[in-house]
Every structure is written in C-alpha cells, then in structure tokens.
Amino acid sequence: MDNKNEQFNIDNFFNDYLKGPIIFKSRDALDPSFIPDELPHRDEQIKTIAQNMACTLKQSTPLNMFLYGKSGTGKTAVIRYVAKKLSDKCLKIGVSLPHWIYINCNQVNSGYRVMITIYNQLDPDNPLPPTGLPRDVVLERLFSLLDKTIGNSVCFIILDEIDHLKDKKSKDNVLYILSRMNETFGHYRVNILGISNVLTFKDDLDSRVCSSLGEEELVFPAYNAMELYDILKARVDLAFCGGINGAFVTDGALRLCAAIAAKENGDARRALSLLRKSAELVERRGLPKLTKEYIYLAQDHITKDKRTVFINNLPVHQKAILLSIYLNNKYKNGEKTSSGEVYNTYSELLKRVYGLNKLTSRRVATLVKELDQAGVTSSNVVSYGSKRGRTRMIGINLGVEIMADSLGNDSRWSEYLNYVPSHIRRQDINVYYGKKYRTLF
C-alpha cells in the first residue's frame, strides 16, 4: 500500500513518541512570558527602573515612567522582573505589598475599557460590566475602590502597548485622569508605567498628559546577534536536557538562530520561538541533535503558519478584498493592480454571494491598508496625471500556493479562485477580435 494512503495510528504514534529521546527539560523556559533569574544585557534598564521604584520600600510613590523600544527588546520582561524582586523585598521587610495592574492595550484599547479593567483586576469578585455604565459612574466607583483597596501601598498600573489605545480624545482623557490621580485626590498612591513600541507616541499626546505621564523615560535598544546568542545560551541550559555542552543544540545552530532574529529587529521573542519550533521539529523526528537545517526549516514553518493563520482569520469582506487583489495580480502576470480595479472585482464577487452587501470604496480602502500593514500586500500611491488621476497600486506578497491554500479553505470563496475579473475578460475579447485594446498601465 502507498504510504500516503496508510491510516494514521495514534496509539502507535504515542508509543513511538515515548520511546524517542527526552529533549525538553522545561518548554516554558522558551516561552516569552517566562522570567528567568537573570536578564542578560538589561542591567542598565533594570537599574534605572529599580532606582525609581525603590521608594516604594519607604512607602512613597515613584515617578510615572515611560518605556520605549521595539517588540522583543525586553521591556515587559524587565518590568515583570523588577516587580517580582520589589514584591519579594516588601514581603521580607514587612512593608505593604504593592498592587500590580497589567493591561495590554492591544486587547483593552479604549479609555473606558482601561478604567473597567483596572477596577475588575482590583476587585475580580464584583466585576463591572464591559459597557452600559456612564463614564463618570465608572470613574466614581474606581476611585472609591482604590480608596478601599490601596491603603498604605502603591498601585502600579502597567499599560503595555499603550500606543494601541485608540481615539485620541478618549486616550488623552484616561491618561490624564490616571496620571493626575495622586495630585487631584491627594491620598491615592498610583503609579503609571507606559510601555510603547513607538518612540514618537508622546508627540501625539495632550501636553498636560505628556508632562505628567513621562516623568521618567527609558529606551530599550534592540539586541544584536551576540546579545541574542547570550540570551539563547542561558535559556538552552534551562530548557533542554542536553544543554549546549551536552550536545543537543549545536553552537552553530544557536548562532544562526540569534543571527536570524537580530536581522529581524533584534527581537528576543522571535529568537526564542525559532529555537523552540526547531527543537520541536527535531523531537517529532526522534533525532538526537538540533542542527542549522532545522533552524531554517522552523523559520519557513513560522512564516507560513503566521500568514496562513492570518488569512484564515480575516473577516469575510477582507477575504473577498484579498481574493480580488490575488485575482487581478494573477491575470496581470504579477503586475500591481489599482484600487479601482480591486474594488470592481470585489463588487463582482459580492454580487455572486448570497446574503452579502458590498462595502463602500472608502471602507475597502481602509481594509486594503490593513492588509498592507500586516505585510500580506504591498502598495504605494501613484499619480497618472489628468487622464487617470491618483490611485493606490497594490501587489501581493504571498506565493500562489499560500494564497490558494488559505483562500481555498474557505467554502465561500474557494470556487472563485479561478474567477476572471470582467475588465480582464474585456481585454481578452478585444485581443480576440484583433482590436487594439487601450491598456490601463
């Protein structure tokens, strides 16, 4: 029987898996949320934050802080690290433990929700509803809860990815309230720690918010290849049974892993996930050693997985827009396509699907820009003068197989993978009758 037709036997698979070498000592040690006892190459940042927070031990309120740096530069890890050490010290010397409120503004992205989340983390047994209450009522309840809960301790509010807070008015409003809480109400001891990937984030803020929120600022530089190598080396000993000297991970593989991540913005998270993924590929094959080829293989898997998952999770209209870009690109032999052509094709597709009304071109333009920001498409605005005006030319960054795989999984769109847009069909007819077709570009 052909191997492809053999049925997968899950019991045999588990038995073989158990017989294979034990590679991982602790998978968690490669998780970005894992906080090790040592954070290599972040001494300066740990020192600055610790110096600011130290006054908590003497029951004073530290200055608000702003931490900048690209993703994977250790901002959140350093904060969590210092937080743990500070809490341990408070416990040891008998000072009231600080309260830590951690909010990822990528998920909680409105001022209203930030206030609700702070309240719910302080009092999880009596949570406030996600909507419905007027802003001033939420604020009143939050102040009253802070009054009851904080006592002599300090409440640290960590706003991670603070640049994702949307709506400038609401953002300024909530940051102003939070940053001025101590001043306005005297008896509260609240400290704000803003974390952002965008160095210019503060430029957009109201000047009053800016001055009180960013009392202390700290920049986290990207890691270079050597620094990433040190980080990985420290984790290898914690994560794998063989460690680096015990022969499971070769030094060359580790250096390659660090070099790839260094090239991609010096992201330590990327380096760790690359190492974990490659080790899992080796484990599945029951091999004894992690070599360079598995790092490359893991890189391909991660890139492909990320893009496939992204496309699979797109909302229905955005999938139709992506399909329209793909079809135009396909029939124009890889040439970029204009936003007008994409909108026409999108409208044609929507007509063929029951129960879906097309969005306006304005909305489609916004969704195209989102695809661009995600790296799925790449576009640029060009002007063709008085005859054809100004338009956005859109190209696709993914291979035909990935697009066909991802869109083909969606029953609504899979049957249109070979659909020929009408303007392309018209071009074919004109060629057939020997007429000179005026090409668009």
Place this chain on the structure above:
DNA sequence: GATCCACAGGAAATTAAGGGTC
C-alpha cells in the same frame, strides 16, 4: 499657471449590538 482626474484619507455621523438603571 490653471485645470483635471481618480482617487486617498481624515473626521464626523450613523447604525447596530450589548449592557445598565430606574
């Protein structure tokens, strides 16, 4: 230099949905 095209994209308005209060 004025005009034109075909949009781009910001801002405000609208709509729908989910929820609370009285």
Place this chain on the structure above:
DNA sequence: GACCCTTAATTTCCTGTGGATC
C-alpha cells in the same frame, strides 16, 4: 420597557494630492 450608555463597524462628506494636459 423606556431610556441611557459604550463600542465597533461602516458610511458620508469633505479636502488634499500630484502628475499630465491645456
């Protein structure tokens, strides 16, 4: 149940853009 609140998604309106053409 009427009314009020919020958010997210979308539409509507409007001004701006930049290169070709007149």
